[in-house]
Amino acid sequence: MSDHPPISAAMLERVAEQFRALGEPSRLRLMNLLFSGELTVGELVEASGLSLANVSKHLGLLHQVGWVTRRKDGVSVRYALADARTVALCELMCNRVRERAEAEAALTSTDPATTTRRRRG
Amino acid sequence: MSDHPPISAAMLERVAEQFRALGEPSRLRLMNLLFSGELTVGELVEASGLSLANVSKHLGLLHQVGWVTRRKDGVSVRYALADARTVALCELMCNRVRERAEAEAALTSTDPATTTRRRRG
DNA sequence: CAACTGTTCAACCGTATAGTTGACAACATG
DNA sequence: CATGTTGTCAACTATACGGTTGAACAGTTG
Numbered sequence: 001m002s003d004h005p006p007i008s009a010a011m012l013e014r015v016a017e018q019f020r021a022l023g024e025p026s027r028l029r030l031m032n033l034l035f036s037g038e039l040t041v042g043e044l045v046e047a048s049g050l051s052l053a054n055v056s057k058h059l060g061l062l063h064q065v066g067w068v069t070r071r072k073d074g075v076s077v078r079y080a081l082a083d084a085r086t087v088a089l090c091e092l093m094c095n096r097v098r099e100r101a102e103a104e105a106a107l108t109s110t111d112p113a114t115t116t117r118r119r120r121g
Numbered sequence: 122m123s124d125h126p127p128i129s130a131a132m133l134e135r136v137a138e139q140f141r142a143l144g145e146p147s148r149l150r151l152m153n154l155l156f157s158g159e160l161t162v163g164e165l166v167e168a169s170g171l172s173l174a175n176v177s178k179h180l181g182l183l184h185q186v187g188w189v190t191r192r193k194d195g196v197s198v199r200y201a202l203a204d205a206r207t208v209a210l211c212e213l214m215c216n217r218v219r220e221r222a223e224a225e226a227a228l229t230s231t232d233p234a235t236t237t238r239r240r241r242g
Numbered sequence: 243c244a245a246c247t248g249t250t251c252a253a254c255c256g257t258a259t260a261g262t263t264g265a266c267a268a269c270a271t272g
Numbered sequence: 273c274a275t276g277t278t279g280t281c282a283a284c285t286a287t288a289c290g291g292t293t294g295a296a297c298a299g300t301t302g
Contacts, residue, residue, distance in 0.1 A: 004156035004208070007215070012146040012153075014218040015211065019149075023141030024260080025133040032133075035125035041279060054261055056280055066221050075269050075278055085213060087125070090136065092206060094128070097135040100187050145290080162249060175291055177250055196248055196299050 021065045026050055027058045028090070034068065035087055038080040142186045147171055148179045149211070155189065156208055159201040 022028060033039060033047050045055050059079050062068045069082045143149060154160060154168050166176050180200050183189045190203045
C-alpha cells in the first residue's frame with residue numbers, strides 16, 4: 001500500500017463508467033463473443049440470441065466508452081475489441097468469481113455450524 | 122485471439138456483478154480511500170463526505186461481492202481491501218481513461234474538420 | 243439498567259437503464 | 273426509382289439502484 005493520491009470526482013466518474021459498461025451480462029456476452037475476432041451485428045445477434053435493437057444498443061454503449069471499435073463493411077457493421085487488455089481483465093474477474101465460489105464451498109462443507117447466521121434471539 | 126469457450130449465463134452474471142460493484146463513483150472513492158489501509162466506517166464517512174447510511178450501504182455491497190473485508194474492532198467496524206488485485210485493476214482503468222482523453226484531445230486538435238458534428242470545433 | 247456511540251437495516255423516492263417496438267437511415271440490387 | 277438488407281434511433285415500460293430518513297442493534301461507560 002504505497003502512495004495513492006486522491007482522485008478527482010470527474011476521474012472517478014469516468015473510471016466508474018468503464019466498469020459499469022462491463023457490469024451487464026448481455027454486454028459481457030457480446031464482449032466474450034468478440035474475443036474470437038471481429039463480428040457483424042447480425043452475427044452477434046445470432047450468436048447471443050438477443051434482439052437486434054438490443055445488441056445494437058449495447059454495442060453503441062461499448063463503443064461510446066471505448067471497449068469496441070466499429071467499422072462499416074458494405075451493408076453491415078463490424079465490431080471488434082478495442083483494447084488488448086480486455087481479455088485479461090475479464091479473465092481476472094472470472095478467476096475472482098471462481099476463487100470465491102470455491103472458498104464458499106469449502107466453508108460450507110468444513111464448517112456448517114458457522115453458516116447458521118446470527119439472528120437476534 | 123486464441124480459444125475462448127462460451128461462458129455460462131450464471132458465470133456472466135457473477136462476473137458482471139463484480140464489475141457493477143466498481144461501476145459507481147462513490148464506491149470507487151471508498152475503495153480508493155482503502156488503498157492506504159484499513160479504515161472504520163466513521164473514518165470513511167469523514168474522508169468521503171458521504172452520509173453514514175450511504176457509506177454503510179456501499180460497504181455492505183462491496184463486502185457482499187468480496188471486494189472488501191469487514192472486522193469488528195471494539196465499538197466500530199474496520200473495512201479493508203480483500204483483493205490485492207484491486208489497486209492494479211483500478212489503475213488499469215485509470216490509464217484507459219487517460220489514454221482515451223489524450224486520444225480525444227489529439228483528434229480535436231489535429232482534425233477540427235471531423236469534429237464539426239459537435240460544438241467546440 | 244440506562245445512556246451514549248458506531249453501525250446496520252428497512253422503507254421510501256427519484257432517476258437511470260435494460261429490453262421492446264416501430265420508424266428511419268445507409269447501402270446494395272434490379 | 274422501388275425493394276430488400278442491415279443497423280441505428282426514439283419512445284415507452286418495467287425494474288434496479290443511489291441516496292435519504294428513521295428505527296433497531298451491538299458495544300462501551302457510568
